[in-house]
Amino acid sequence: MTEVYVVGADMIRFGRFPERRIEDLGADAALLALADAGMSIRDVQAVYCGNQGASGERIGQRILKQIGQTGVPVVNTSNACASGATAFREGWIAVKSGLYDIVLCVGVEQMGKGMLGAPQSYNGVAVEGVIGSATMPASFAMLGMEHSRNYGTTIEQFAKVSVKNHHHSTMNEKAMYRFETPLEQVLQAEMISYPLTKLMCSVNVDGAAAAIVCSEAKARQLGLMRRAARVRGSALTSDPYTPQNTAMMDFNAVTRLAAQSAYEQAGLGPNDIDLVELHDCFATAELLHYENLGLCADGEAGKLIDSGETELGGRIPVNVSGGLLSKGHPLGATGIANIYEIVTHLRGEAGARQVEGARIGMTHVVGAGSACAVHILEKSE
Amino acid sequence: MTEVYVVGADMIRFGRFPERRIEDLGADAALLALADAGMSIRDVQAVYCGNQGASGERIGQRILKQIGQTGVPVVNTSNACASGATAFREGWIAVKSGLYDIVLCVGVEQMGKGMLGAPQSYNGVAVEGVIGSATMPASFAMLGMEHSRNYGTTIEQFAKVSVKNHHHSTMNEKAMYRFETPLEQVLQAEMISYPLTKLMCSVNVDGAAAAIVCSEAKARQLGLMRRAARVRGSALTSDPYTPQNTAMMDFNAVTRLAAQSAYEQAGLGPNDIDLVELHDCFATAELLHYENLGLCADGEAGKLIDSGETELGGRIPVNVSGGLLSKGHPLGATGIANIYEIVTHLRGEAGARQVEGARIGMTHVVGAGSACAVHILEKSE
Numbered sequence: 001m002t003e004v005y006v007v008g009a010d011m012i013r014f015g016r017f018p019e020r021r022i023e024d025l026g027a028d029a030a031l032l033a034l035a036d037a038g039m040s041i042r043d044v045q046a047v048y049c050g051n052q053g054a055s056g057e058r059i060g061q062r063i064l065k066q067i068g069q070t071g072v073p074v075v076n077t078s079n080a081c082a083s084g085a086t087a088f089r090e091g092w093i094a095v096k097s098g099l100y101d102i103v104l105c106v107g108v109e110q111m112g113k114g115m116l117g118a119p120q121s122y123n124g125v126a127v128e129g130v131i132g133s134a135t136m137p138a139s140f141a142m143l144g145m146e147h148s149r150n151y152g153t154t155i156e157q158f159a160k161v162s163v164k165n166h167h168h169s170t171m172n173e174k175a176m177y178r179f180e181t182p183l184e185q186v187l188q189a190e191m192i193s194y195p196l197t198k199l200m201c202s203v204n205v206d207g208a209a210a211a212i213v214c215s216e217a218k219a220r221q222l223g224l225m226r227r228a229a230r231v232r233g234s235a236l237t238s239d240p241y242t243p244q245n246t247a248m249m250d251f252n253a254v255t256r257l258a259a260q261s262a263y264e265q266a267g268l269g270p271n272d273i274d275l276v277e278l279h280d281c282f283a284t285a286e287l288l289h290y291e292n293l294g295l296c297a298d299g300e301a302g303k304l305i306d307s308g309e310t311e312l313g314g315r316i317p318v319n320v321s322g323g324l325l326s327k328g329h330p331l332g333a334t335g336i337a338n339i340y341e342i343v344t345h346l347r348g349e350a351g352a353r354q355v356e357g358a359r360i361g362m363t364h365v366v367g368a369g370s371a372c373a374v375h376i377l378e379k380s381e
Numbered sequence: 382m383t384e385v386y387v388v389g390a391d392m393i394r395f396g397r398f399p400e401r402r403i404e405d406l407g408a409d410a411a412l413l414a415l416a417d418a419g420m421s422i423r424d425v426q427a428v429y430c431g432n433q434g435a436s437g438e439r440i441g442q443r444i445l446k447q448i449g450q451t452g453v454p455v456v457n458t459s460n461a462c463a464s465g466a467t468a469f470r471e472g473w474i475a476v477k478s479g480l481y482d483i484v485l486c487v488g489v490e491q492m493g494k495g496m497l498g499a500p501q502s503y504n505g506v507a508v509e510g511v512i513g514s515a516t517m518p519a520s521f522a523m524l525g526m527e528h529s530r531n532y533g534t535t536i537e538q539f540a541k542v543s544v545k546n547h548h549h550s551t552m553n554e555k556a557m558y559r560f561e562t563p564l565e566q567v568l569q570a571e572m573i574s575y576p577l578t579k580l581m582c583s584v585n586v587d588g589a590a591a592a593i594v595c596s597e598a599k600a601r602q603l604g605l606m607r608r609a610a611r612v613r614g615s616a617l618t619s620d621p622y623t624p625q626n627t628a629m630m631d632f633n634a635v636t637r638l639a640a641q642s643a644y645e646q647a648g649l650g651p652n653d654i655d656l657v658e659l660h661d662c663f664a665t666a667e668l669l670h671y672e673n674l675g676l677c678a679d680g681e682a683g684k685l686i687d688s689g690e691t692e693l694g695g696r697i698p699v700n701v702s703g704g705l706l707s708k709g710h711p712l713g714a715t716g717i718a719n720i721y722e723i724v725t726h727l728r729g730e731a732g733a734r735q736v737e738g739a740r741i742g743m744t745h746v747v748g749a750g751s752a753c754a755v756h757i758l759e760k761s762e
Binding site (some may be wrong): 001047060096236 | 435441445446449454455475616618619635750752
């Protein structure tokens with residue numbers, strides 16, 4: 001099996017673009033990634049497109065229509081928040097198979113067009129609250145409270161995740177929100193679902209990101225190795241059977257399974273990782289995933305955020321892009337935006353937020369019902 | 382790259398099951414295919430699920446929840462009428478890559494739940510007709526009329542496709558409709574869009590089909606080669622740029638591209654094919670695809686249906702399953718149901734409709750906007 005490299009990656013600045021078409025957002029990202037690789041759409045032998053909200057609408061083909069209908073295979077994937085990461089992974093598999101040397105992976109989402117918008121209501125009453133269905137904020141609030149009960153994790157520790165990631169976002173021009181949020185401000189923001197205030201919830205935005213994956217032989221032939229990132233591990237998991245898992249929402253178990261698989265594939269462990277982009281859909285989630293990804297022992301996540309080791313400049317910076325909490329979380333785009341962030345650091349091109357000497361980075365996304373993807377990327381040379 | 386074999390395949394009888402859940406239809410097909418291969422869900426290392434109408438709803442994971450949440454990667458694909466064939470092809474690629482030995486591919490669709498149901502109407506007037514939008518029947522009616530103008534193809538020749546495929550369906554216990562439709566009956570049925578009468582349009586049904594793909598080494602190790610079918614060619618194409626192609630509906634160009642690619646990959650030509658399951662979404666389509674797939678020269682499709690050579694017992698039987706016209710066309714299931722049909726003939730297990738001595742078979746599906754998949758399968762030993 002050939003080694004596979006990311007030889008181009010980019011994203012549009014996440015934001016709200018109700019006046020634009022989804023295929024134009026995706027085309028913008030695809031063109032940026034192609035330019036980054038020094039390629040044109042004519043070089044691309046297959047296309048994978050991740051999207052959740054419009055996943056039956058052949059978004060991949062519509063993107064191709066904007067930038068070049070070359071007749072190549074186009075595969076549309078959907079896997080909730082892991083839709084983009086799934087598209088990336090399928091591109092990686094396609095190159096691994098030897099069928100293709102150059103594959104375009106694109107992820108795109110318009111959250112504003114009907115996705116996760118106004119809650120369902122009936123006679124003016126928000127149905128989700130009344131019927132007690134597990135909304136995402138409620139689910140991650142409960143997971144946080146469970147962690148508090150088991151390990152004494154405090155609301156301040158959860159809130160520090162938002163402080164950290166918002167601070168990081170001030171150094172990322174592609175983040176939706178770019179401002180500092182002091183601890184008091186996070187704690188005093190509108191309460192959404194205890195312990196989650198509004199500033200501890202990720203941002204629903206529109207966005208797109210793209211990556212070009214390439215076989216080693218072709219990357220060498222084209223002289224692209226200097227800025228390339230090797231895919232050392234790629235894992236996708238669904239929720240395993242657990243007695244607690246009746247709704248396919250076991251974000252912890254599915255993440256542990258994916259991390260284990262990716263580490264094994266890469267022949268690496270948590271201590272080898274220089275930076276992580278993980279799924280901070282809510283502030284509580286980041287602490288849970290410190291443990292799920294093995295960045296600290298079970299029960300130690302509160303101490304890890306207190307230590308400052310996951311901040312830029314610390315031992316293992318997490319979400320230096322600003323994370324979903326401030327960069328924004330356009331579902332289908334998120335997984336590939338994570339790849340872009342890691343690749344940018346491995347290249348040493350991350351500017352003010354550069355993780356110095358980054359050689360190995362990890363990405364993680366996890367979706368409800370049920371899909372988790374973990375990728376480990378390594379500086380090529 | 383390893384050779385890849387289909388070692389299990391089956392489908393549920395297509396029909397209308399409004400009282401059943403989509404994941405239960407998919408689970409039924411998956412269990413049938415697993416039983417056919419002599420496997421359990423514990424043997425499966427990855428799952429690909431093709432679906433169009435509910436493609437954002439993680440149908441693959443929901444199917445797994447019914448038959449065993451083992452934590453394996455689940456990828457949901459959508460590509461219109463090629464959704465199932467795309468899932469099958471991704472499974473093939475995954476085995477080719479060497480990452481997995483045994484992959485489950487499942488396709489499922491509930492057409493009755495909102496898909497292609499009643500046409501849009503406004504104040505009681507069917508909007509599609511009034512605004513002149515290209516509905517599928519209208520599109521394929523126009524393509525048929527164009528063929529008539531160019532080559533003198535007659536409405537009787539188009540109608541003979543329905544007569545043939547309905548005749549075939551009487552021998553297939555898994556077809557939705559199983560009755561003879563004499564030529565006069567086809568011609569006198571309700572006119573939908575000239576020259577297409579109701580009996581010349583495919584049937585909207587619910588359905589599911591599944592296939593197990595397996596590496597050669599594993600198939601040999603498990604003693605599954607006797608009933609296995611080798612995947613000799615697998616092509617997926619999107620609409621190429623053509624001056625006529627502004628709506629990504631160039632069913633002819635995209636099919637020609639896919640056929641050419643599959644033939645090249647297999648090192649075979651049309652004369653090597655013993656039977657074909659092609660995309661007879663409308664009777665006109667079957668004649669167009671005779672030419673697009675190279676079964677006859679351009680302009681000769683009318684003569685080919687007149688000759689009887691595409692009937693069971695003829696030189697190159699087409700749609701001996703009954704085809705979409707009588708077996709039914711549940712979008713996401715169709716591509717894998719085609720695979721099942723070919724595999725059944727290569728095994729010599731097709732009963733009354735068996736194509737004698739079948740060694741090589743071809744499947745073809747093509748979806749609007751834009752995806753075409755062609756597969757060539759060969760008897761293993």
